[in-house]
Amino acid sequence: MTTRGAGRYAPSPSGRLHLGNLRTAMVAWLFAKSTGRDFVMRIEDVDRGRDAGAADEQLAELAAIGIDWNGAPVYQTARRTRHEAAIAELASQGLVYECTCTRREILEAPSAPHAAPGAYPGTCRNRSEAERTAARAAIAPREPALRLRTDLHEMSFNDLLLGEVTAAIDDFVLRRGDGAIAYNLAVVVDDADMGVDQVVRGDDLASSTPRQILLQQLLGLPTPEYAHVALVLGPSGARLAKRDGAVTLEDLAEEGISPEDVRDQLATSLGLISAGESLSLEQLVSRFAPSKLPREPWIWRPEARENDC
Numbered sequence: 001m002t003t004r005g006a007g008r009y010a011p012s013p014s015g016r017l018h019l020g021n022l023r024t025a026m027v028a029w030l031f032a033k034s035t036g037r038d039f040v041m042r043i044e045d046v047d048r049g050r051d052a053g054a055a056d057e058q059l060a061e062l063a064a065i066g067i068d069w070n071g072a073p074v075y076q077t078a079r080r081t082r083h084e085a086a087i088a089e090l091a092s093q094g095l096v097y098e099c100t101c102t103r104r105e106i107l108e109a110p111s112a113p114h115a116a117p118g119a120y121p122g123t124c125r126n127r128s129e130a131e132r133t134a135a136r137a138a139i140a141p142r143e144p145a146l147r148l149r150t151d152l153h154e155m156s157f158n159d160l161l162l163g164e165v166t167a168a169i170d171d172f173v174l175r176r177g178d179g180a181i182a183y184n185l186a187v188v189v190d191d192a193d194m195g196v197d198q199v200v201r202g203d204d205l206a207s208s209t210p211r212q213i214l215l216q217q218l219l220g221l222p223t224p225e226y227a228h229v230a231l232v233l234g235p236s237g238a239r240l241a242k243r244d245g246a247v248t249l250e251d252l253a254e255e256g257i258s259p260e261d262v263r264d265q266l267a268t269s270l271g272l273i274s275a276g277e278s279l280s281l282e283q284l285v286s287r288f289a290p291s292k293l294p295r296e297p298w299i300w301r302p303e304a305r306e307n308d309c
């Protein structure tokens with residue numbers, strides 16, 4: 001816990017980081033440092049199970065482009081007790097219910113009035129004790145998921161880069177049927193416990209933010225400031241991925257491109273340096289201003305790398 005606030009990066013250890021991940025991490029680090037904050041690291045391993053190897057590689061990649069962090073990285077799977085405590089707190093407010101629906105049942109159910117498309121239709125919401133017991137027995141040995149009970153259908157927040165963002169909210173999952181803690185719950189509890197008051201991440205997560213703010217409000221936790229960064233796209237215009245060629249530090253090193261070169265290319269894409277310049281992340285701090293960040297996705301064109309970037 002820190003008293004001066006912290007930014008963070010929270011990778012999922014599912015493989016090597018690519019240029020898009022590295023660029024977002026760099027922006028998050030610059031945001032934190034330029035506002036006098038600490039920077040903390042969290043490995044979001046709840047979803048895919050602990051993969052210590054991938055996490056270590058990712059941390060080494062972040063360090064190679066100059067990103068450092070305060071304290072030891074926090075592993076989300078080690079925080080189960082805190083996550084369960086938050087669910088228990090919500091349950092004590094009458095805001096948690098068991099859901100036995102399969103994905104297919106949710107897709108096939110008629111949607112509730114006023115609900116956004118794709119919203120949970122509320123099938124399991126108002127079960128009596130007897131109905132709940134019967135529903136549980138009917139899916140055994142599968143376990144029910146836990147959902148949040150909310151009457152909100154949408155919420156808006158003010159993003160430092162995107163301005164006002166509005167996204168749908170429904171009775172979203174807190175703990176999945178397989179026992180895994182859901183991302184929205186874990187992220188809220190962990191950010192609060194780690195003293196994070198500034199969340200900078202890819203703009204694909206902007207639509208999850210209202211759910212997270214709702215959880216903060218229900219759990220009596222402060223809401224951090226949010227900045228959602230435009231993603232890096234591949235040459236086809238789709239989100240950058242492995243199919244786009246050499247997009248990880250490892251691949252690029254094989255082409256003779258060093259982590260410092262990558263850092264400089266990313267800094268160029270962020271409008272922080274001009275071609276030919278090379279600056280450390282520390283040196284970039286004084287040049288960084290959120291208002292000057294590009295609002296459009298950066299399109300990665302490997303063949304144009306030498307000249308354009």
Ligand code: GLU
Nearest residue numbers: 010011012044187201205
């Ligand atoms: N672990 C998520 C990811 O790698 C990021 C979560 C977050 O920043 O809130 O996409």
